[in-house]
Amino acid sequence: MTSFADITTMGVGGPIAHFIEPTTRVGLIEAVEDADSKGLPLIVIGGGSNMLIADEPFAGVVVRDARRQITVPDEAAPVEGEDRTVHVCAEAGVNWDDLVAFTVELGLEGIEGLSGIPGTVGASVVQNIGAYGQEVATSVESVEVWDRKTKTTSEMTAADLQFGYRSSALKSSMYQAPGQPADEFFPTPRYVVLSVTFVLTHSQQGTVGYGQLAKALGVEVGDRMDTATIRDAVLKVRAAKGMLEDPTRYTLDAMAGTKREENILKDLKRLSALNETANIAPEPNGLPAPDYNRHSCGSFFMNPILPADQTTRLPEDAPRFAAELPDGTPGVKTSAAWLIDHAGCHKGFKADDGAAASLSTQHTLALTNRGGATAADIEQLARAVQQRVHDAFGIDLVPEPVCVNVLER
Ligand SMILES: Cc1cc2nc3c(=O)[nH]c(=O)nc-3n(C[C@H](O)[C@H](O)[C@H](O)COP(=O)(O)OP(=O)(O)OC[C@H]3O[C@@H](n4cnc5c(N)ncnc54)[C@H](O)[C@@H]3O)c2cc1C
Structure with a gap:
């Protein structure tokens, strides 16, 4: 089973x-x-x-969804005049990084900065995935959905999808307030994504959109570079923070066929090389040893957005960025990772000495299964972190992942 x-x-x-x-x-x-x-x-x-x-x-x-087809309807048409727009359609079950690799190989610009984000095309639009200066929202033309309420299919445009920071109309249909499930549609949105049409640009070059990435590439933010070089740098930066998924998961029977074979092999090779540098021996079956920092959901807590009159809770040196509250009024976004660290939960933090769950040893925002952990262990760790941040700053951290029958308020 x-x-x-x-x-x-x-x-x-x-x-x-x-x-x-x-x-x-x-x-x-x-x-x-x-x-x-x-x-x-x-x-x-x-x-x-x-x-x-x-x-x-x-x-x-x-x-x-076991459908994994990617099509390029514009491919046969010659590029006319200045218009270098290329549409790419992907079924919801396509592995997200398979799609990124495909578009980069085809010489298309637009989603290369989102290399290495785990998951599928269908879910990419649910939480408007983003990283290194790019968000999927800017490359989505439309999404075909099954509406569970009206029991019809429809085409949602980017405007209908109401994309925001890690949010969309699809995600909002699951929650009545941040972290509070809606009665009717949870843990699956009202709109089930069937396929997504992306609008990309025919170009071998992309823009380096983020400081950390620019630093890794030795260039300035805003510089243009080969998309393949950007993709490679993103994968390296993500690997250094444990923010790639563990490719050994694709060797499990239950994951068979969910990602393109050639891409799994490339990912396994990259992990082997990293393990070799760190003197970590392969498993007896020849596979690279798993990287438990990657047994996570990525960032576990959302960056809190506080009403302007509540920022007095934040110490002077806490990061602050202008942001909008869910009701559209101006607020201040701070860093969940900073709060966690400054509340005393450092990299590798455990709720108990012997616990099988800990914060990643590379990133305070990732809760990880160190091998053999249960959902109850992850819940215990999450609650310990939330309590410490609450005690230190009076701020309640809200989990980013969809939590089902666990971590209920
Ligand atoms: C190591 C690591 C790093 C990560 N880094 C990032 C990052 O940099 N940026 C970022 O934004 N996220 C990041 N994430 C989070 C995660 O990868 C994204 O949220 C991703 O889009 C989830 O995709 P999934 O297919 O795994 O979704 P799932 O976890 O399977 O599902 C998530 C939600 O989407 C819904 N859903 C899934 N498929 C569909 C569909 N077809 N139609 C409607 N609803 C659907 C599910 O019902 C559920 O509510 C990271 C996660 C990990 C483990």
Whole structure:
């Protein structure tokens, strides 16, 4: 029986009563509609890289889209005049980094900065993934969805999707307030993504959009460089922070076929090289030893946005950025990683000495499974971090991953 521990990057979570992998668009819609009409709990899962799910058996239906086609409808048309726009359509089940690798190889600019983010195309638009100066929102033309409420398919434009910082109309349909699940559609949005149409630019070069990346490349922010070079640098910077997924997960039976073989092999090779430099021996089966810093959901807490009159809680030296509150009024965003560190939870922090869960040893914002941890262990760690930050600054950290039957308020 498939369990969430097998299909999530955190590697925790209980067995699944009904696991379905539809291979057609109609099959996907039918699987979702069948669960909804029977009133069964439903999780549409992608790469499981932004979900923390409880250890208890899940009595509902889990649907993972097994369609993984990428098409380029404009490919046959000659590039006319100055217009270098190229549309790329990807089915929701496509592995996100497979798509990035494909577009970079095809000489398209637009999503190279999002290299190495785990997960799928379908989920990329749910939380408007972003990193190193890029956000998926700027490259999305439209998203085809199945609306679970009206029971129809529709095309949502970028405007309909209301993209914001790690948010979209799809994600908002799951929450009544930050971190508070909505009654009707949780933990799967009202709108199930069927496919996404991206609008990219025909160009071998991209813009370096972020200081840390510019530093790694020895250039200035705003400089133009080969997209392949940018992709390579992003993967290296992410690896150095444990912010890539562990490629050994794709050797599990439950993950078979979810990512292109040639890309898994490249990722395994990169991990082997890193392990070799760190003198970490391969496993007896020849695979590189797993990197437990990557057994995470990436950043576990959202950067808090405080109303302007509450920033007195922040020490003078805490990072501050102008931002908008959910109601559109101006606020101040600070860094969750900074708060965690300054509340005394440093890299590698554990709730208990013997605990199987800890903060990453490379990043205070990632909660990690060090091997054999349960969802309860991750919950204990998350609560310990939240408590310390609350005690130190009076700020309540809200988890970024979708938490199912765990970490409930
Ligand atoms: C090591 C690591 C690094 C990360 N770095 C980043 C980063 O730099 N930037 C960033 O933004 N995120 C980052 N993340 C978070 C994560 O990769 C993204 O949120 C990703 O988009 C999740 O994709 P997924 O397919 O794994 O989604 P899942 O975890 O499977 O699902 C997340 C949510 O999306 C919903 N969903 C999934 N598929 C669909 C669909 N077809 N239609 C509708 N809803 C759907 C699920 O129901 C669930 O509510 C990181 C995670 C890890 C583990």
